[in-house]
Amino acid sequence: MLRRGEFGEDIHALLGPVDTALADLVQRGQDSGVFGRHLPADVLSQVAWSAVFAIAGNDLSRKTLAVSAPTITSLLLLGVPEPRARALADRRS
Template sequence: MNETRDRILDVALDVLGENPDAGMGDIATAAAVVRRTVYGHFPSRLDLIRTLTERAVAEMTAVLTDVNATGAEADAAWVEFIARVWPVAHRYRVLLALRRGEYGEAIHGLLGPVDALLADLVERGQDGDAFAKHLPAGVLSQVAYGVVFAIADNDLPNGARAATITSLLMLGVPETRATALVDERH
């Protein structure tokens, strides 16, 4: 039962990644199950989206908590976080599109733990003069992290590198420092 549920979720990510407006029938067809099976696991499309978001939040929170525990400088910790979360961000990039639509409030509410951890990291960077102070930490972290999802959504070659450098620039890290941090990581 869990295997079918997990397969439906994995297929849903692919289907919704191709078409964020895809319906439950499209997901059922792609998963090679009947619609009733999908609805048996997820009574509504919103339940499916919530579950996908919960999976993404759990994965991102685990990575961010682990990175924060290293005690590295905030800008280096950001680089490590983006490097480790890139596959997660790329896999769940459809949530950005869905966050702008009818499911925005539900997705935004579930992302609270990630948002809080990111804001803490940015605030630490602001306190240590690694990040700019022109915006509050919570807003600045969302701007920088939004860039990561935007680049993931465009599937650029060397996307992880581009996302990391661009997000560091958004945080106010000088370009030479941003590039050096990324090059040190690789």
């Protein structure tokens, strides 16, 4: 699994634009009422992104989770209701 601390400042510099883009996306979702406001946008985007990496890293070794698992989990963390998260994931598969 990608752990930023293991790679020092280089990984932070490389991923900085991605972090900013994700935080902006989450902020827009919060502003429109699609995503929850239980955390600030920059923190919430990192939590959701970290979940995707954690699930993907874990699943690579076990090959047991469905492809939709990271999508549904990140949407739930973002505050999307479960039925809507599942419906969105089903549309993508």
